[in-house]
Amino acid sequence: MTYYGRIRVYEASTGTGTIAPEHGGAVISFQQLARSGSSGALLVSERYSYEINNSHPDLRAINLRRAPDLDQIRKEQARNQRG
Template structure:
């Protein structure tokens, strides 16, 4: 399932960042290797789609992080998908 959120921070020197989920919950960490487009550094407050991975240590991480274009149809479709 794809979730959506905005980039809270990203440090390109170490290749790590955090994303704030749109629907609340814990802020999730991600790595540069989790970005679909590793050549572009994410910008603060950009909307991204992502999947969630549960690690062995009990923490959750954002993976398959990708920039989300915002159009009226896309937003409606995403709302339907997240509603179940």
Template sequence: MTHYGKIKSYDSSQGAGTITAEQGGDVLSFGKSDLRQQAQEPQVDQRFGYDTKQVDGGKTRAVNLHMNQGTSEKAAKQQA
């Protein structure tokens, strides 16, 4: 099941970040390898779709992150 959230933080030097779920809940971590498009770095407040996976003894992590072609991106393109 795909979840949606916004990037809370991303550190390009470490290749790691966090995402906040739209539906509430815990802030989830992810790594650059979890991005479908690894060449494009995520920016704070960008909306992404993602799946979750249990790692490290039951800790939940965001995986398979992909850019959402949502309304915020369409609005940004229209303003440009």
């Protein structure tokens, strides 16, 4: 299942950080090695999609991918509806 959240903390030197789920709940740890898609540094406060690795003793976010910002999507939809 895919979830969405925003990066709260990212430590580039270790490739680790935390992501806050969009719909509340505890922050979830991740390692950049668990990131899928394009390379490069993760951006704090940006929206990402992720999955949960339940096989780890603690919840871990895996397959992080940058996701579109909801506010931007809503603005575009409103603009398209107006014609």
